[in-house]
Amino acid sequence: MRVQEIRDLEEGVRYLLEGIRLARVVPPPQKAAIVDQALDWAAWLVAGGVPLPPMSFVLDVGQIASGRFWSGRQRGAGSDFGPDKRLVQAYEDRLLARLPLDPAFDRAASAIARYPEAERPKAIAFLLKQLAAHLELGGAHLSLEAIRRLQARVEQMDLSQILGEYQYDHMSQLMSELYTDLIQSLRRVPLLLPWEDVAALEDRSALGGMAQFIALRQIRQLVSLWEKAIKPRPLRSRERRKNWTTRLLQEDQYPVGGFASIATRGSMESLLHSQLVYMEREKPDLFDIKFLRNELLYYSRDENNFIINRRVYVFIIDYIINLRFKDFELPYERIILLLSWIVTIIQWLNERLTDEAINFEIRFIKHNSPHKYIKDTSSSEERWEEQGWLELLLRDWIERGAARVSVTDSLDSVVGELKQWSHRADVYCLYMTSKEQAEKQKKEEELSKVQGIMFTSMWMDGPYPCISMDQEQTKRDDIKPMVAWSQALNRLLEQWI
Template sequence: MSAELRGPQDAERWLCAGLCLARQEGLNPESLTASVPWLLATLAEAPDLPPPALVADLGRLVSGVPLSPALPVPDTLPRLRTAVRAYDDHVLARLAAEPHLDAVSSALARLPEALRPRGVAFLAARVLTRLGFTGGTALSPGLARRVLERPPAELLQTGYTALREPGSGAALERLAEGYEALASAARRAQALLGDAEAFTLENLEHLQGKAQRMALEQAVEAAEALSRTLPPKLRARPVSSGPTPTSLEDEAAFPQGGFASVSNVGSLENLVTSELVYMEDEPTLDLFDVRYVEGELLYYTRDESVAVRRRRVITFAVLPGLVDARVKDTGVRWQRAVVALGLVLCLVRRLSAWLTAEDLRFRVVFVQDGKGQSPLEAERGLCELLLREWRERGTAEVLTAPDLDSVLSEAAASTKRSRVDVLLVDAARHGAQGAPGSHDAREADARVGLQLVDLSGPSPHVRVLGSKTVTREPQDAPPPESPWESWTGATLELARSLL
């Protein structure tokens, strides 16, 4: 039977004693001061707190302060001492060895100082979610704030006293249960940190409220899940078009130029500096002058070769019918529209890694409806955050277009200098204006690779548009896949077709 905190005094003892169990060498009032804003921000995230030392330890760990899990546990309840040791072995050791810890720490360090407590609170909530931890202790926010606003020295004194007092049994038993639940959950968890945490922290300053933050987390999680189903490498299909010289304004994006050799022809600013030894202070003719007149001085010469790469433009045309995909299907953890954005992020990441030898550009275009409105404005803002890294590099852009015809016309115009692929993403029902069924008869430029990602049902389907080939269903059709298997299959099909 779980122990319950019977009143404000037990809650105060639980909070102060929990702070004194932080695994940091030389715990003192100064070091405790940094933990208080983290706990207050965590309390704002959810009223149920884990053992307070978890928030303090996690905050120190991602802030670059080393922890000391081998420290002796203060003299207290034997069950609590054993639980803290298990927490050291299964939670702190796992966190310290997480491969994403450096990325998370770097993202937190780049946040403004005022946002870092919120970032630590977000990380604590995400770690608890990944653990599946449900043993939190409900505290009154007002009581917790009154306790945490006391001087740090008083908090430590109260905490160490509570750890030794016989009358603190309920608070100590509750702490022991929390530590045991953390250690037990950590034994079963696959990972405690991931790309979603680093990605969200990098964009935390730009997120508008908790709903957008959750949508961003889920889209990144969906992208991770889809990416895990793809092979590490895929073979690109051969192309008939030749390479084109890259535009001069892009010359800083990849190596070119620089000194390549030495010649006796050149300008004085490229003179090899060792030639200056031939100069003399006397006003008479020196050896430097003779070598200059004879053309024997040495100059550095530059490699003036033109960088040549194939141009690729991949356009994701997100049609207004995607509003019908704001539903959650059985067997899929996220909304259909969220997985669609995760699919875009997954393809951008993988194609950027696979097509490093090409001048690759991504365009995500949100098409307005017939009334000139943008029903997917929330998804557009989320997509800007998801692709912020590539937008800052200049390799991706998120746009709005009045209609699909303008998107296709621009794609056709780009084929003069690039290979162009367009993916239509739609979820409108068949038979509606602009619905997936109405796209099959669309005539596209033969030089544009046009495909449709049909999200009108739980299972996505990918179709090539404008193709004269008729696909026949086999006699013995396989049983229908689950929605998630359809998502993974569609992702692999799109990745292969875009290479």
């Protein structure tokens, strides 16, 4: 990645104008509104402390992301660039022709189109930043004053007059090197954008704080890693698995079969149409007599009962302060690893248990709030950052009512909920905490005593997780930490499917 610092304001303006001259989606001279919009995107990048790519890259990618269609290479246009003709043509073929066909970029542009007008510049600046970083495209560090000065000149003068003041016989050395690096990078990458950045634009976390963006990006990267590592071997079904009888009137979201037979009792909506032949003008008619004698025929449904496997998966995160810790041997914090586990398990179970009713409950225990010095922990309005992250990642399941994320006052209230769920579904519980608090509080014993649930505890005293289920502990500290985490996840899923 080539980066150059430009301190002279006039040289900074020249760098901006050279890129505007090389733009191809809207060839120069562009309208003042188009140039001003592109300079706003450049200002967002410079203010973020990242090197500014060539303005041709900023203007072309931003215009295509805004919905403008590139009409393709124009005949004879390449002769204007002299010795740099091949670089410009390779830029058109490798980047501009590929942008509308790239699935990741197409999803990102569709997400930006749903943003309010006031938020689109920041979203497009984020897209430009992540695209340049993924392609390892450098640029120039320059002052915001150079951008503001050029914007003021564009408002007062025509762009063709401004370009005429500068002589551009060929590309500068920096611009030529940046174009060459960009073309070489485009040959290597299969997708123009990582899916993590696309998801950040879709759930609007790209516009949030940097801490939230980095955390969500790390969780998504881990989810992709765990999905490749999941290879559980399902164990034999246990006797504790039950088939739960569900009444149609109570849960009509699970449709059952239609009419099963014909009977002499029913509602008027299920009356056979053939029975209307008994109606006459004179009363009482034969229809009335058959009605009083219960001799009319009706369609009959089934017994309104059906069998369905119901599961409730409960994730309890206790003493979250001790989990906000990064071990030297791990590339991520413990809480990031645990949240990525929750998202991976939910996605994996939903893909495979399609014929069962599944609900997910995520509970954070409130008694160890990190905000004690700010406000009372008993407030029901308290929210943690991790709760907001999960709500963004599990937004689709939460909207469907299949998942819920909340902060609970104490573990005792969770025990009461577990008892209620165990009366109507198969309950699987994962209790996550640190080893220090697990040994001090002995909360696992209280949870494991709840009848009718499959309880699993997970605690950490270092980079290696320890899984405890059925009074058997599993901890692999003779392998790499990330491999131990993936093996522990496979073991957990073997018990849960």
